[in-house]
Amino acid sequence: MTQTWRDLWFMLVLTTICTILLVVVEGIYQTRMATDPSLMRRALQLVGLPLGEDVRSTFEQTFTTVARKEYPGSFFIGKQNPAMIIRQEEGAGLWGKIILLVAYDLRRGAILGIDVLEHSETPGLGARIEEEKFRAQFRGLIARHGVRAAKIKFKEGEFDGVTGATLTSKAVEEIINAAIRKIKTVAGPGGTP
Amino acid sequence: MSLTNTQAWKVFAEGLWKNNPIFIMVLGICSSLAVTTFVKNAFVMYLGVAFATVFTSAIVAAIRKRIPATYRMLVFMMITSTLVIVFDRLLKLTLPAVSKEMGPYVGLIITNCIVMGRSEAFAMSNTPWLSALDGLGVSTGYGLVLLAIAVLREVFGMGTLLGTPVMPGGYQRCGLLISAPGAFLCLTVLLFLANFIREARGEGKK
Known part of the structure; x- marks a missing residue:
């Protein structure tokens, strides 16, 4: 085997090991984050509900967690x-990932609020x-067909x-539009899930 | 043989003073200015750099005979990035608030010259055990300077230490120290002191 082939093999093996390691770590991280109590607290605060004595039990009494195969996340x-x-939704920001928590009311077609989890x-x-100040403007914002960043708001x-x-x-x-789109697919006929 | 005479100790201690990454090599300046407004953040940064340097050096040393000379930088980068991402995830899970304050600087450990510098300069020609010690020594040297800057900035800029007020009531906070130029000032003063002591002890002459 020539030197070039040996180098190539070395790089391939190293890359594979690193990739597997990262996938495993990311998997553990994602599952831990999904059941993170601070996420539950922020979700409850987002829709203005009391936290109760135990955040986890209050959260479980208030919300059902539903997963959809076609969209990762709950x-x-x-x-x-x-x-x-x-819905927790993420997308690319200017320097890195932005993760938002978007609460939406299907009946009124209005956003209940957004929270920034990571940016x-x-x-x-x-x-x-x-x-x-920025997040407050979304509270109760009617957005039946999504939102749009604008300099002057008239629509x-x-x-x-x-x-x-x-x-x-x-x-x-x-990110908000993607969240609303996905939330609508969770809803069954008649607008309610 | 006393502890301070062993080769292992010499390798470790070299990074603390004689070869301090900030004072002598002037590496890692960017992060030492960015995360030193609070002692807590500086300490977490030290942990991150120590973790990355120790393990990168050890791994590089362990496979040093197989690393292709042409791609060695790539290999260092790959190992460091993997480790730093693992550290970043651990930090996010255990200390989400600190992780948020540190912003992108944890991820930027990947490009910290100290990590790569130690791989290239030491780990490529030494055993894993010595390389790990060298990494620990250098990152501790970095961490001590980081903590010194952070103590100066937090005590005089915010009037607190690790979040608890230490200054007498009515102390006028020095806002300059908290701003970015304040970090430069602290670093310069420390650099001056370090070189002054070095000069006085007759070190550093060729």
């Missing part, structure tokens, strides 16, 4: 109000999507993007 569907669905946007610009579903962070605002728009 949907949290309200037990008493099945039109209320929360690595520019501090002072794109990172302002975390701020209460349904339009929201104020962050000035100086067009790409981040666009990313947020896309």
Whole structure:
């Protein structure tokens, strides 16, 4: 075997080991994150529900967790109000992944609220999507056909993007729209799941 | 034979002072400026760099005879990135709040020159055990400087240490130290002190 082939084999083996390791770690991470109590707390806070004494049991009393094969991740569907669905949705931001929690009311076609779980946007610009001021505008925003980042709002579903962070605002728009689209597919005929 | 005379100790101690990555090699400056506003963050950063350096060095040393010379940088990068991603995930699961404050700087350990520098300069020609010690020594040298800057910035800039107030009431916080230029100031003062001591002890002359 020549040196070139030996080098090639070495690189192949090393890459395979690294990839397998990363896949395993990512798998463990994702399953741990899915049952993360802080996610449950934020989901309850997002729709303005009391946390109760034990966040986990309150969460399980309030929501059913539903998984769909075609979309990785879970949907949290309200037990008493099945039109209320929360979806954790991610997408590419300017510097890295943005993960949002989107609560949607199917009956009214309105967003109940959004929460930013993870992002690595520019501090002072794109990172302002975390701020209460930015997130508050989604509370009760009617968005039957999705949302759009706009400078001047005159149509349904339009929201104020962050000035100086067009790409981040666009990313947020896309993530919310993907979440709404997926939430609608979970719903059965008649608009309720 | 006392502990301080063994080869292992010498390898470890070299990174602390004689070959300190920040004072002598002036590596890892970016992260030492970015994550030193709080002592806690600096410590987590130290843990991350130590984890990455120790294991990258050990793994590189273990397979050093098989690493193709032409692609050695690629090999280092691959091992480091894998380890750093593992550390990042661990941090997110155990300390989500700290992980959030650190922002992208945990991921940027991958490009930290200290990690790669040790692989190239030491691990490629030494045994895994010595390489791990060398990695630990160098990253501890880095971590100590990081902690020194962080203590200066947190105590004088925020009036707290590890989150608890330490300054007398009515202390006017020094906002400059918390801003990015403040980190440069602290680093410069420490660098000056280190070189001053070195000079006084007659070290560092060729």
